[in-house]
Amino acid sequence: MASAVIEAAVSAIAEKIDGFDGSAKFVIDGEGAVIVDGAGVREAADGDEADVTMTADADTFQEILSGDLNPTAAFMSGKLKLDGDMGTAMKLGSALS
Numbered sequence: 001m002a003s004a005v006i007e008a009a010v011s012a013i014a015e016k017i018d019g020f021d022g023s024a025k026f027v028i029d030g031e032g033a034v035i036v037d038g039a040g041v042r043e044a045a046d047g048d049e050a051d052v053t054m055t056a057d058a059d060t061f062q063e064i065l066s067g068d069l070n071p072t073a074a075f076m077s078g079k080l081k082l083d084g085d086m087g088t089a090m091k092l093g094s095a096l097s
Contacts, residue, residue, distance in 0.1 A: 002043045005031040012065040014041040022088040025050035052084035
C-alpha cells in the first residue's frame with residue numbers, strides 16, 4: 001500500500017502532467033517511488049524502468065510540486081539527483097512548472 005506521501009505525489013503530478021512523452025521515475029527517499037509514462041502516473045512497482053530516475057527527499061519533492069522550488073535549481077544545488085536521460089528530465093521539469 002502506498003504511503004500518504006506517494007499518494008499525494010501521484011495526485012499532484014497527475015494534475016500537472018498531460019500526455020507526457022517518455023517515462024520518468026521519482027524516488028522519494030524513505031517513501032517509495034512514482035512513475036510517469038504513457039500510461040499515466042502511478043506508484044512505481046519493483047523493477048519499473050524509466051528513461052530518467054530522479055531522487056530526492058519528501059520535502060524537496062513537495063517544494064518542486066508546489067512550485068516553491070525550480071527543478072533545475074534543485075538539481076544544481078544537489079537536492080535532486082538524476083540518473084538517465086537529461087532531455088527527458090528537462091521536458092518533465094517544464095511540464096511540472
